[in-house]
Amino acid sequence: MKNIVREDGAARMKRIHDDIREIYLADARPWVVGYSGGKDSTTALQLIWSAISELDKERRTKPIYVISSDTLVETPVVSNYIDVSLKRIAQAAVEQDMPVITHKVMPEVDKSFWVNLIGRGYPAPSRRFRWCTERLKIEPANDFIRSRVAEFGEVVMVLGVRRQESATRAQVMSLHSIEGSRLSKHSSLLNAFVYAPIADFSTDDVWTYLLQHASPWGNDNRDLVAMYRNAASGECPLVVDTSTPSCGNSRFGCWVCTVVERDKAMEAMIDSGEDWLTPLLEFRDMLAETQDPKRKLEFRDHRRRTGGVSFIGDTDRVMPGPYTMDFRRTLLRRLLETQRAVAAEAPPGEAPILIHPNELQEIRRLWRTERGDWEDSVPRIVRETLGRDAKYIEPDWVSEDAVAFTAEDGELLNGLCEEADVPVELVMRLLDIERGSHGLKRRHGVHTRIEDAFRLEWRDHDAVVAERRLAIGMTAANDAAIVDDDELELPFDPDGEVSR
Template identity: 50%
Template sequence: MSNKTIQDIYAEIQEVYQRFPQPWVIGYSGGKDSTTVLQLVWYALAQLPESKRQKHVYVIASDTKVETPLIVGHINSTLSLINDQARQQGMPFSATKVEPVLNDTFWVNLIGRGYPAPTTRFRWCTERLKIRPSTRFIQEKVTAFGEVILILGIRKAESSTRMQLMNSYQIGEHVLRRNGSTPGAYVYAPIADMSTDEVWSYLQQVKSPWGGDNRKLVALYRNASAGECPLMIDESAPSCGSSRFGCWVCTVAERDYAMEAMIDNGEEWLEPLLELRDFLAMTSDPDRKLEYRDIRGRDGRVVFKKDGTAAARTFKLEVSKDILRKLLTIDKSVREKGIKLIDETELAEIRRIWRIERQDWGDSVAQIYLDIFGIKPQWIDDDDEYFGENEKELLVSICKEHSVPYEIVAKLIEVERSSFGMARRANVFREIRKILHEEWRSKIRSLTQSQLQI
């Protein structure tokens, strides 16, 4: 800790708080580092007279909606305690969760649009699930106040990469650092020079000021042997897989050691989640990709690699159905614990995407839900808006008779249906041209099967 005492850190926090007028935003992830930062700030400000702690401190926790269930419960209870105790103690804190918008959620993109499981080369999830929600909140505050100061639980001792990144954004000898991705935001890292042992020592010796139990946090780590996933405001940070508390569906890391450790330590109910995560990871195996993924992307085009073979792109619709079936089966089994792995708005959006973009006229989402839960989904109220199984059977037979791919005609019909009654047709013609320029040649479409046989 570079000869700094805890009281020295308190004094530094007080000096920064009083010197700069910008409001503070603390990134809280539920792990040891962000908990330490929040605790340090709380105790430091509590030592100031009430007249000098009028500047607001926003505490935000990023909920990707696919966080490890155990950490979700811990975060929710902590945010509630922070808000309650801030009111009772007259502290300038308010805590809230930030989430991805519906269009950006993991399941809407992976199951709905058929995005492949994230990998180191295609990490489409980080921007959508973590960066955008936090950035949106921060930018709202920048718009309202001109500038903000982000208080983050990042430490140089985490890795040499982290140290280099933190040093590169340092402003001279100042404690504030530039934020490389959000104009108008500065970063303050009170525990930058603390070691992991010092962090744990502080948490075990100093009680939580909002009434939380740091022993439970210690137990979480003991059971998971894990690090934590910090608030992410740019993509330079590493993935939160491997030994970190992060998304339970993370396939960027080879294995989810944290969840494996939790299961080994008695949380057997997490096994189905780990199995689904491992299945998703397996679909990116180079030797098996084409079993699960189509060679045509969402844009309808085929991309060829340097060796002349077609690249695997989005999940096949049947594979998406299988993933949804697996997910809802697990979701049903964990609901007795008060956990929901996917919500109704996501299911409704997946259904809409499948019916409009993936020609699922058979309404598979509703049928899969009915098969698993035994009841008709309550969120379905638009059955007259789309075509159904009867129309699909008729169209398939007509297309087969004329040797025309069913999908192209279904897409063209969908464009006309969705634009019915529009006065201007320019966008309609643009969509029609786009569909006609997709790859529909039977020779190309048969590549998947031929590559699988090689």
Template identity: 60%
Template sequence: MSFFETNSLKDVYESIQEVYLSDQRPWVVGYSGGKDSTCALQLVWNALAKLPEEKRQKPVYVISSDTLVETPIIVRYIDKNLENIQKKSDEQGMPFIVQKVSPRVERSFWVNLIGRGYPAPSNKFRWCTERLKIEPANDFITQRVAEFGEVVVVLGVRSAESATRAQVIAMHKIKGTKLARHSSLLNAFVFAPIEAFTTDDVWNYLLQNKSPWNNDNRELVTMYRNAQAGECPLVVDKTTPSCGNSRFGCWVCTVVQQDKSMEAMVESGEEWLEPLLEYRDLLSSTQDPEKKFIYREFKRRNGQVAFNHANGKLVPGPYKLEFRKELLTKLLEIQKQVQAEAPIGEAPVLIHPAELHEIRRLWRSESGDWADSVPQIVKATLGIELDWEIEDSVLYNTQDFTLLDSICKEYDLPTELMVKLIGVEKASHGLKRRHNIHSQLSKVLNEEWRDLKTILAARNSDQDISEIIETDDEESSFAEEISSGQLDLLNNAGANP
């Protein structure tokens, strides 16, 4: 049933005004550019515009979460609207303050996937949502709480979205008020002005009421139609529905098998996006159970080998460094291609220089990349030199690795083991106190250094292969598995994917 069958638009505006004027807590409005968040923001704007200017002094922050891997067309649309929102707010004496929030560089998608080797997100290991969406939004809200004591977060969420969403909203409601407690942040409260709206209510309001920041809401309708999409909401807790199916969102999303939204955009005339779709499909292909050990290490990032307790199957680890090099090369090639083919003024940056610097650091410090591959890949693909940091200590190179590798083979030692041990010594070189070096060396030596065939043979013959290490919380969902009998595939694990 439509909300407006029993309520008027005036009722909605008065409800918003009542909450706004009831205290001095600033508001934080989540804006994702989709229909629901646009409807909520437009209602808030129009309601506050009806108040005398002296009564609308409390700040209203409009935050938009940029994961840095959003679909370029959506980024363009949101950026244009944010610019207009701030401009019109200043002109009309409104209290809106626009702010984009993004993940810290060490938490970004490419730093985790290419830098650390995290596999493409899946339903079993959806590591992206918290890092890319929840943390940036919550960090901003937490800062406002520290500044003001308490805040009200205004979200365009509706009970009609799902039974789970309706249950969550009801569970956190504060009796006798229009607010709910935030599910995870202290001193943050949630106000959902369109909670009882249906989808038709949202579209009817947007099409019958002009955007106060001069956006053409019909353009939003067209974008939904072209993408056959739903809205990817601002995510501030784990109860908010993540993107998937055909929703607007990250162009790299592999949680779903098929990106219908991106495919629809390409079919509707945005052919320059096709390389992004192909890259996304490449990431998705690495989730094929029969191919996982072509792309991924058999050891975890902590150097241990893990088996599923339920079925005894081996749990694969991060992407291999050589495959990560291929992913970075391909990504930079695509960036160069789409920047050349995109409409004027719309050339997207797919990976930022700060991310390249962090990936380089991780490869050198964690993966033993003595060849210093990132600058070489950037030079080969983009033809540019970034301001790479020059290390003060000894800088190892490809020739050094070749020599070390030959010595290790002569003495039947794992080259990676020696690389890590040298890395520990290098990290502590020059320090006055080296009290922690022995524990660091011991940690490296205690990693699993046998080859996979030996490990599996020992396990299948009931020999003690050392206690299986439980993975830490950050990587506990690496639940993809392989049977110990798939040795033919493992023998070819070094082949190019």
């Protein structure tokens, strides 16, 4: 393919600018520009900005929303870069009278990474099941787009996607193209259309453009070049559908990503002098260790979140469920220790908040209501780990009601259940059912909930496996060798059903 920028560059830039202005002025549909801070989205936004700025102010009437996705677990160096860039974009829009509005989209607290991983016990994402992408990226971006569709009827998404990114990307772009139009249909959102101004750019075209054209909002594009060089990485794009390339390929993205075997981008940043990121890499590597097939049941419950037990095929091998409560407590403590270590070493103004107070509140709620955490572990772990650290503001813990159980109650219950040889978790569930119905005039549903509780699996792993072996005629001597669960089981479904 011919080089778009270097071959008759001025004429080609004029043609692209004319194209952008023509599409912008063709209708009243607002534009939503996906900005990830990387080279491709920066190039697309600069082209849009430069083209629209050449219009008379009276014609710059249609809003251009610049949205950036914050998963709340972004690599801190990249997250800081995007935050600074968005502030500059917003300020420059006011100064230059541009119809640009910046907006950061992020997941709802109950969908956040830590609430799902630590609160609900979802295992670290794997190749077979990236439960994070839908919740952290696609849903927040699509919610924003839908809100604009509801307001304006239709929108045009401007994305920095290129056919050269991959054969899959080129195929998807062709599949959704509209004959006779420079726009294409969005793959999943109704009344949303896609415009890709750099669709035919090569990687060289992108870098040449960025180095030859100054940022309209005052960034130094050489800083972007340096960030890529230090990370030896590619761009993590704004994800708006499942066809958008994932970040699990040593790209800029989430610092907790366990989809890849090694986080080469983070390693390269540390080798380039960002030593303060080391605790993040160590935490990420610890998460990755929980995916070792031989060790999964060290970290994960043998029961699903629904309380049942599933087996892999016709074997006696238990399909691992969510992380155990003990390990979730360990994860929370390690995460807070990591936050404290990073805060102590990070350059001024760059220390990230790894977990936010509202996430801690939600984790606490889930542990108390779903797992019977009578000892109220979250506030205790926060205080023991962070103490009176002035750099971190402890959440204003929501007080529990008068019938909440305490750690002392838990100790007494443990002793009584041990004497009676009754599963303590079963009794805790029954007491929680009774507490939940406290004060209700109509209690007809209580008996059903009690019956449901008794139907759940309360035996330990060994007892469950022993029964399974009897059922399928196996003995310990006939145990199959341990292999990678990813090769045998369907993707983990955190809510207890097998994902299809």
